[in-house]
Amino acid sequence: MRQELIQEHQGGMWLWLLQRVTAVVLVVGLAVHLIVLHAFNLGELTFDNVAARVASWFFAAVDLSLLGAGLFHALNGTRMVLLDYGFSGEVARCWGRSSGWWVWRPSDTAPGPSGRG
């Protein structure tokens, strides 16, 4: 155990930081989203009105950032839960090389020295 522990593995800071940043984006963004839809008069609920609204860059930017933040937060959260249940190796093999490839580096999910993975 001792020798394996002394091997140093860096990584994880960006995932941790982005998890917090996306949490703030979600809390603020979802609140704005719900308030705007509920309290502001956005015109009659017709296809043309909705299509025009969705086509505007502002709505697209807000919706895409909410979607991105939600996806990252949920996927990384699930990854952390799997890690906590001791699936370090499985996470590195499956999750890391498929849906999470764009945030994954080998050192982020380095197998533990206990031999798992």
Next chain:
Amino acid sequence: MPEARFRVKRYDPEAPVMIGARYDEFTVPYESSLTVLEGLFYIQEHLDGSLAFRYCCRAAVCGSCAMYINGTYRLACQTNVRHLHGDAITVEPMPHIPLVKDLVSDMTDFFAKYEAIKPYLMRNSKTPDAEIPQSEADRKKLDMPIDCIMCGCCYSSCPSVWGEGSYLGPAALLKAYRFEVDSRDEAGKTRLPSFDNERGIYRCHTITNCVEACPKELNPTEAIQWLKGATVRRRLLGRAK
């Protein structure tokens, strides 16, 4: 003469494997100043010489006699029997740590993790002729972490340690904090790789079991949170403090 009843969890590595834990009961003469450790001494000296437990300073300074007493992490030497409630005093080893015998835990991994974080002051600048001055405010930051006696209660109580055996745990990270927050330390990025990873600070989910378990009333969770912030500051801004 009043008596105190002790229920002690036993484990013999050489005994055949059995299902369930074995508890032995002992009756010990009671006096108002009796501590759990003194009760264990009495049992070992008069009732069962095979009982194994660890102790050293008897003054709550060395951390050797950390045990799980009546369902709470305590130091046996500073736990007075009259403050415990219930018919019997149940004494168990710290859970979730491998056992050597009876109440003696195997702390090999615990101290390996402590070593892994490089628990010493690192200096890059020239060694001064006199002592290294430290302001009162800077010294104040060390008040909490230097009280850690490495008893292992926080480590044993941490669910993140239970789930991932390679997680450094709150005690080692509290020690990392003790040196990182020290104004005299100039480790820079030297110590960083030992805890800046998902087997280090990012595995802490602020469950705060360690805070509740600590017999010295320290706050490892707060220290780990500081380390997270300091790591981000160091890697993005080039300075931690």
